Amino acid sequence: MSDSRDDDPQDDEGDLTRKQRREQARTQRRELEQAEAASAVRRTRLTRLGIVVAVVVAAIVVILLATGGGSKKGIPKTAQAKTQAVSEVTSLVGGIPQNGKVLGNPKAPVTLQYFGDLECPICKEFTLGALPSILRQWVRSGKLKIEYRALETATREPEVFKTQQVAALAAGKQNKMWDFLELFYHEQGEEDSGYVTESYLQALARQVPGLNLPQWTSDRNDPALATEVTGDTEAANNAGFTGTPSFEIGKTGELHPFTPGTYTEPGPYNAQIEKLLKS
Amino acid sequence: MIVLTTIGLGVAAYLTYVHYSGATPVCSIKGNPCSQVQKSVYSTLVGVPVALIGLIGYILILGSLLAPEGERARFATTVLTVGGFGFSAYLTYRELFTLHKICEWCVSSAVIVTVLMLLSIWRFLRGDVPSPGGPSSPAPELEPEPTPPVGATHS
Numbered sequence: 001m002s003d004s005r006d007d008d009p010q011d012d013e014g015d016l017t018r019k020q021r022r023e024q025a026r027t028q029r030r031e032l033e034q035a036e037a038a039s040a041v042r043r044t045r046l047t048r049l050g051i052v053v054a055v056v057v058a059a060i061v062v063i064l065l066a067t068g069g070g071s072k073k074g075i076p077k078t079a080q081a082k083t084q085a086v087s088e089v090t091s092l093v094g095g096i097p098q099n100g101k102v103l104g105n106p107k108a109p110v111t112l113q114y115f116g117d118l119e120c121p122i123c124k125e126f127t128l129g130a131l132p133s134i135l136r137q138w139v140r141s142g143k144l145k146i147e148y149r150a151l152e153t154a155t156r157e158p159e160v161f162k163t164q165q166v167a168a169l170a171a172g173k174q175n176k177m178w179d180f181l182e183l184f185y186h187e188q189g190e191e192d193s194g195y196v197t198e199s200y201l202q203a204l205a206r207q208v209p210g211l212n213l214p215q216w217t218s219d220r221n222d223p224a225l226a227t228e229v230t231g232d233t234e235a236a237n238n239a240g241f242t243g244t245p246s247f248e249i250g251k252t253g254e255l256h257p258f259t260p261g262t263y264t265e266p267g268p269y270n271a272q273i274e275k276l277l278k279s
Numbered sequence: 280m281i282v283l284t285t286i287g288l289g290v291a292a293y294l295t296y297v298h299y300s301g302a303t304p305v306c307s308i309k310g311n312p313c314s315q316v317q318k319s320v321y322s323t324l325v326g327v328p329v330a331l332i333g334l335i336g337y338i339l340i341l342g343s344l345l346a347p348e349g350e351r352a353r354f355a356t357t358v359l360t361v362g363g364f365g366f367s368a369y370l371t372y373r374e375l376f377t378l379h380k381i382c383e384w385c386v387s388s389a390v391i392v393t394v395l396m397l398l399s400i401w402r403f404l405r406g407d408v409p410s411p412g413g414p415s416s417p418a419p420e421l422e423p424e425p426t427p428p429v430g431a432t433h434s
Contacts, residue, residue, distance in 0.1 A: 042404070045403060045404055046404070048354065049357065049361075049400065049403065049404070052357065052358050052361050052362075053361060056361050056362050056364075056365035057365065059362075059365065060365045060366070060368065060369045063324065063366075063369055064369060064372075067321065067324070067373075156315070156318045157314070157315050157318075160315070192318065192319055193319065193321070193377070193378075194315060194316075194319045194321075194377065194378035194379070194380065195377075197379045199379075
């Protein structure tokens with residue numbers, strides 16, 4: 001005996017419709033699940049991307065802070081620090097005659113030639129170490145004059161070296177080169193950090209008391225100053241100097257290389273000057 | 280992306296050579312700011328030349344691009360290029376606001392890594408949804424999965 005449902009065409013139609021409905025529902029459910037899965041994947045990808053971006057940003061901030069942040073390693077940031085540097089420089093060289101790159105009495109019996117590079121940290125060591133005592137004891141009393149000459153060592157780029165040295169010499173045309181030099185060394189930035197820019201030099205010049213800025217700016221274009229820098233380099237080469245600071249000392253007009261052995265203690269300089277004054 | 284990465288790799292290799300040989304980089308800008316940038320204190324990071332870091336980065340990016348296509352490889356490329364972009368942004372900041380110099384080699388690398396980052400993010404977000412049957416499969420064949428498969432790539 002056969003099943004009556006199998007013989008009934010209407011039941012067959014009903015079965016087909018139910019099958020189709022089930023299939024349709026299954027398809028819809030599958031599509032929904034697929035869409036949900038795809039959406040979940042997209043959300044996960046976005047989350048992971050967000051995490052990556054956050055980690056990279058954090059790493060860059062750390063690197064930025066570890067390598068000196070956004071600060072410029074040069075001129076003191078605070079007005080107080082600037083005032084203090086200017087005050088120190090004024091107390092060191094104020095009142096001492098200046099003539100171009102020479103500091104001291106033009107008729108001083110002894111001359112010291114100081115070959116330096118404004119970006120050289122050892123020159124800073126000397127300028128802030130042994131030099132102040134020498135200035136107070138010998139230059140201020142008129143027995144010694146010091147001539148600053150340029151020799152490129154620490155400054156990596158010849159163009160930058162020439163520009164900063166010409167800027168100093170331009171201040172020298174107003175007899176304020178030593179104010180400029182001293183300020184440069186007092187506020188010297190980190191070697192090779194590229195802190196010496198046009199704006200840096202202009203800001204430094206603005207700190208030099210009494211410097212006529214338009215005149216200074218104009219004088220920087222004087223080709224004679226660039227020639228003077230070249231002349232200094234030749235003089236250093238002729239003396240066999242390869243590093244800075246290097247010195248020549250002697251009775252005015254009879255200079256000889258001098259190796260003090262220290263840049264922070266004035267003793268050897270004092271001894272040499274005394275010896276020359278007595279001879 | 281492979282072509283771009285290869286060009287970037289060439290730039291980084293050249294700058295690494297310049298760093299170690301002490302040679303002056305070829306530069307069309309007056310005053311050779313490239314040389315000033317390459318010799319600056321920011322040309323190294325904890326003693327490692329940034330050019331070498333870039334070279335290693337490009338090699339890794341190339342490796343991720345040549346790896347079998349899949350979620351893991353696309354994510355690796357994205358991580359590397361986003362990292363490269365961040366590092367490049369830091370170096371460009373140093374050039375513009377600390378050194379006040381711009382190096383055309385560095386700029387070209389920055390542009391390359393920026394384009395690579397955008398492409399890799401697009402590729403990562405628009406990539407095929409992976410299925411358990413293989414590294415990737417077309418979206419229409421997607422089967423529901425109990426857990427998001429992308430989590431499996433995390434290491």
